[in-house]
């Protein structure tokens with residue numbers, strides 16, 4: 001079967017499904033291009049004949065609609081089922097680049113002089129019928145993607161986004177959150193200090209203080225952003241990472257509001273069948289404090305490698321805002337109460353996309369980023 005006959009059939013009709021066969025087929029097409037360009041170059045034709053032949057060769061391969069590359073696009077790539085389109089697409093892009101680089105009318109011998117002169121090229125500019133060079137589009141970073149997804153769920157519930165600086169005062173990061181200098185829990189956050197009164201924020205919780213002072217109550221905010229800790233990198237820890245904090249302050253806010261909202265959130269993010277569990281915990285800025293876990297999204301709670309056979313995945317810290325924190329934010333704890341949570345965005349992205357190594361997010365490896 002000739003290349004022209006093969007280009008008119010689909011890969012299915014050609015009986016090709018596996019990557020070896022497809023690779024060989026594309027290699028055969030490249031060889032055919034090489035052969036035709038070669039024999040064109042070897043012919044000793046007059047300049048005007050040569051220009052004419054160059055155009056015929058270009059049209060045969062590159063003409064829009066009926067050229068062989070267009071047919072291959074239509075019959076091989078577009079007709080391929082989604083599962084194998086990535087592999088066929090990669091082969092096709094390579095082929096198209098090869099064809100355009102080899103069958104460039106102006107660079108084929110004898111063609112340039114005559115075609116340029118005949119077409120008055122200087123006046124006409126570039127040939128817009130030639131296929132363009134394809135530039136690959138970038139994609140949204142998975143951490144940004146998940147951050148936006150988390151934000152959207154809370155925006156849908158009436159929360160608004162509030163941000164704060166990454167270089168923060170020790171007071172906002174610790175003291176105002178009920179963690180005085182002498183308090184041993186300061187050691188829980190491995191802090192990078194800039195000087196004695198300034199640091200790289202260890203969590204997004206200081207934005208709670210800023211927002212309460214700025215807006216007062218009632219207040220419904222989520223505060224995404226970068227945090228820093230002096231930690232050795234491993235599969236789940238990074239010295240820079242992202243958190244998103246949630247804060248609701250209003251009259252008559254109870255732990256039931258916290259549970260209801262976070263349960264709704266988990267179902268939105270991981271799916272309607274998700275169950276949630278709250279266990280007591282300790283944070284100096286919330287009282288009572290809790291850890292929220294969700295039934296494992298991979299095994300539905302049966303137990304698997306990801307949830308270490310427990311059926312549950314710990315998602316975030318949360319609790320009722322400590323009255324002293326409300327006071328430091330300029331809000332009267334006798335009148336208002338609130339709940340808050342804080343979670344790591346990379347951990348959510350790892351769960352969502354089944355990624356085992358947090359460092360992947362920060363290595364800028366295109367092979368990793370391309371998947372999103």
Ligand code: FA5
Pocket residue numbers: 202203204205229231236237238239240241242243245283286315316317318319340341342343344345346347358
């Ligand atoms: C806090 O930072 C609290 N501020 C959260 C909070 C807010 C609790 C409001 C109660 C009310 P924690 O230190 O556990 O808590 O960090 C929260 C999340 O940040 C962790 O669950 C984890 O997902 C993420 N995280 C913490 N350290 C790192 C790290 N080094 N690398 C990547 N993610 C991290």
